[in-house]
Amino acid sequence: xxxxxxxxxxxxxxxxxxxxxxxxxxxxxxxxxxxxxxxxxxxxxxxxxxxxxxxxxxxxxxxxxxxxxxxxxxxxxxxxxxxxxxxxxxxxxxxxxxxxxxxxxxxxxxxxxxxxxxxxxxxxxxxxxxxxxxxxxxxxxxxxxxxxxxxxxxxxxxxxxxxxxxxxxxxxxxxxxxxxxxxxxxxxxxxxxxxxxxxxxxxxxxxxxxxxxxxxxxxxxxxxxxx
Numbered sequence: 001x002x003x004x005x006x007x008x009x010x011x012x013x014x015x016x017x018x019x020x021x022x023x024x025x026x027x028x029x030x031x032x033x034x035x036x037x038x039x040x041x042x043x044x045x046x047x048x049x050x051x052x053x054x055x056x057x058x059x060x061x062x063x064x065x066x067x068x069x070x071x072x073x074x075x076x077x078x079x080x081x082x083x084x085x086x087x088x089x090x091x092x093x094x095x096x097x098x099x100x101x102x103x104x105x106x107x108x109x110x111x112x113x114x115x116x117x118x119x120x121x122x123x124x125x126x127x128x129x130x131x132x133x134x135x136x137x138x139x140x141x142x143x144x145x146x147x148x149x150x151x152x153x154x155x156x157x158x159x160x161x162x163x164x165x166x167x168x169x170x171x172x173x174x175x176x177x178x179x180x181x182x183x184x185x186x187x188x189x190x191x192x193x194x195x196x197x198x199x200x201x202x203x204x205x206x207x208x209x210x211x212x213x214x215x216x217x218x219x220x221x222x223x224x225x226x227x
Contacts, residue, residue: 044125045125046097047061047062049116050062050084050100053100053113054082054083054166054168055168056069056073056084056166056168058073061096062086062095062097062098063088063089063096065084065096065098066163066166069086069166070171072171073168073169073170073171074166074167074171074172075164075165075171076167077143077165078142079165080104081101081103082168083101084098084099084101084165085098085099085100085112085162085165086098087099087160087161087163088160088162090160091158099112099114099133101113101165102129102130103130107140108135108140109132109133110133112130112132112147113127113128113130114128117131118131119150126150128148131147132148133148134147134155144160145159145162146160147160
């Protein structure tokens with residue numbers, strides 16, 4: 001009975017005039033009105049399901065995840081198993097969408113785990129695991145993807161804009177890395193100094209020996225120094 005109430009409550013909320021309810025408010029209202037559990041609620045919205053399967057602790061509407069992840073989680077434009085693909089709001093998808101990457105097939109193809117995407121048995125709020133998503137961006141940067149859509153049993157025709165991938169790890173701290181210390185000039189060792197050429201050797205001329213000191217060389221040197 002509770003499960004039957006969910007489509008009714010969702011339809012009622014959709015028909016209500018302004019104000020437009022955010023995803024967080026919608027989750028609380030649906031859960032409270034239908035009396036469903038948290039596990040059942042995960043099958044209604046993409047956010048709690050992506051949070052559960054990825055371990056990334058971000059709350060709020062899907063379109064806010066990319067901004068909230070800044071400085072808290074690593075972000076990038078390459079898929080990685082366990083990462084969350086953050087979709088931009090586009091067309092009728094006003095609140096964006098989040099889906100977890102479950103497998104990488106090739107440089108253009110991944111499998112996703114997400115909720116509330118396809119109409120299954122005429123109803124939204126369904127969980128889909130290991131469904132295909134294809135990168136259709138011009139530069140293979142995953143900025144646009146087409147996603148498996150159950151009603152047609154194939155890849156949908158819409159190229160959905162993607163903000164990027166949020167990884168369950170701390171952001172890079174490259175900007176905080178210290179620059180390598182400037183090395184001082186190596187000190188010259190005795191062995192190094194021995195290798196340094198000292199220039200041409202100077203020839204020391206022997207003092208001219210005075211004839212008076214011919215028989216006394218030491219005396220001649222002393223006498224020459226005293227001049």
